[in-house]
Amino acid sequence: MSRPLLEVANLRVAYGAGWRRVEAVRGVSFEIARGRCLGVVGESGSGKSTLARAILALEDRVSGRIEFAGQDVLALDRAAKRAFRRRAQMVFQDPLGSLNPRVQAGAALAEVLRVHGLAGTRAEAARQTADWLETVGLDPAYAGRFPHELSGGQRQRVNLARALCVGAEFLVADGPVSSLDVSVQAQILNLLKSLQETRGITWMLIGHDLAVMRHMADEVLVMKAGEVVERGPAADVLARPLQAYTRELLDAAPDVARALDRRAAAAASLELNRGPVPEQDVPA
Ligand SMILES: Nc1ncnc2c1ncn2[C@@H]1O[C@H](COP(=O)(O)OP(=O)(O)OP(=O)(O)O)[C@@H](O)[C@H]1O
Ligand SMILES: [Mg+2]
Structure with missing residues (x-):
C-alpha cells in the first residue's frame, strides 16, 4: 500500500505566552490517503482552523510532525516551502477578500x-x-468579470481554479460554503466531490454541518478543546458516534443534506455547466 499523502503526528500549536498561553491544538495525529476527503468537525474554538493553518505551514509555534508526500513540512527551507504552497493550499476562507477587486477573474488566473x-x-x-x-x-x-460582478458561488469557483491551476493536490476548505444559499452550497460541494473523483484532489474539509460531512467525507475527525475525541470512517462515526460530544454535535446539526440531491449534482457537473450558468448561481 502506498503511504498517505499527509501524515500528522502529535501536533501541537500554541498561541501567546505566560498566563496568556493557549494550546489550541494538543497532540493531534491522523493521516489522509491520496484522493480522499477528511472531514474535521467540532464546536467553535476546538482548534480546527488552527490545525489547518499549521498543516499548511502558516503557523509558527508548532511542534510534532507533519509529513506531506514524504517531506517534513516543519523543516522546509524557503524554496521548498514555496513549492509546498503550490501543492497544498487553503481555499474559500474568504472568497471576496482573497480576490483583488480590481482584477477580472480571467486576468487573475492568467497572472x-x-x-x-x-x-x-x-x-x-x-x-x-x-x-x-x-x-x-x-x-x-x-x-x-470583476469579483463584485460574480455571485458568491462563482467567486468560490474562481478561487478554486486559482488553486488548481498552479498544481494544488491537497486543498483545505475551511467553512467553504457557510456564507452561501443552500442550493449554491450543494453545487459547490458537489463540485468539490467531482474534483476529488476526477482529478484525485485530496481534501480536508472543515465544518459544523455533519450532514454535509456525511455526504462529502471519507473519514471524520471530531475535535474538542484542541484534541481528537473521535475518528473513523464518516459513515460509522456519524451513524454510530461513540462519544456523547459527537452525538451532541449531531443533534445540533442543521440539514443541508436534502439539497445535496441528484439535481444539484447534475448542476455542478461539467457537462451541464458548460452552457449558461445555472439560475441559482447568478449574482443578486
Ligand atoms: N491568533 C490567535 N491568537 C490567540 N489565540 C488564538 C488565535 N487563533 C485562535 N486562537 C484560539 O485558539 C483556539 C482554537 O481556535 P480555532 O480558530 O482554531 O477554532 P475553530 O475550531 O476553527 O473554531 P470555529 O469553528 O469558530 O472556526 C480558540 O481558543 C481561539 O481563541
Ligand atoms: Mg475556524
Whole structure:
C-alpha cells in the first residue's frame, strides 16, 4: 500500500505566552490517503482552523510532525516551502477578500499562471484560463468579470481554479460554503466531490454541518478543546458516534443534506455547466 499523502503526528500549536498561553491544538495525529476527503468537525474554538493553518505551514509555534508526500513540512527551507504552497493550499476562507477587486477573474488566473511560469505567452495564458474556468464549471465568458460582478458561488469557483491551476493536490476548505444559499452550497460541494473523483484532489474539509460531512467525507475527525475525541470512517462515526460530544454535535446539526440531491449534482457537473450558468448561481 502506498503511504498517505499527509501524515500528522502529535501536533501541537500554541498561541501567546505566560498566563496568556493557549494550546489550541494538543497532540493531534491522523493521516489522509491520496484522493480522499477528511472531514474535521467540532464546536467553535476546538482548534480546527488552527490545525489547518499549521498543516499548511502558516503557523509558527508548532511542534510534532507533519509529513506531506514524504517531506517534513516543519523543516522546509524557503524554496521548498514555496513549492509546498503550490501543492497544498487553503481555499474559500474568504472568497471576496482573497480576490483583488480590481482584477477580472480571467486576468487573475492568467497572472498566477505567468508568475509560476506555467504559460509562456498571453495567448497560452488565455487558453489555459478558459480551460480552468470550465474545469470549475464556469463559462469562460466569466473571465471578463470583476469579483463584485460574480455571485458568491462563482467567486468560490474562481478561487478554486486559482488553486488548481498552479498544481494544488491537497486543498483545505475551511467553512467553504457557510456564507452561501443552500442550493449554491450543494453545487459547490458537489463540485468539490467531482474534483476529488476526477482529478484525485485530496481534501480536508472543515465544518459544523455533519450532514454535509456525511455526504462529502471519507473519514471524520471530531475535535474538542484542541484534541481528537473521535475518528473513523464518516459513515460509522456519524451513524454510530461513540462519544456523547459527537452525538451532541449531531443533534445540533442543521440539514443541508436534502439539497445535496441528484439535481444539484447534475448542476455542478461539467457537462451541464458548460452552457449558461445555472439560475441559482447568478449574482443578486
Ligand atoms: N491568533 C490567535 N491568537 C490567540 N489565540 C488564538 C488565535 N487563533 C485562535 N486562537 C484560539 O485558539 C483556539 C482554537 O481556535 P480555532 O480558530 O482554531 O477554532 P475553530 O475550531 O476553527 O473554531 P470555529 O469553528 O469558530 O472556526 C480558540 O481558543 C481561539 O481563541
Ligand atoms: Mg475556524
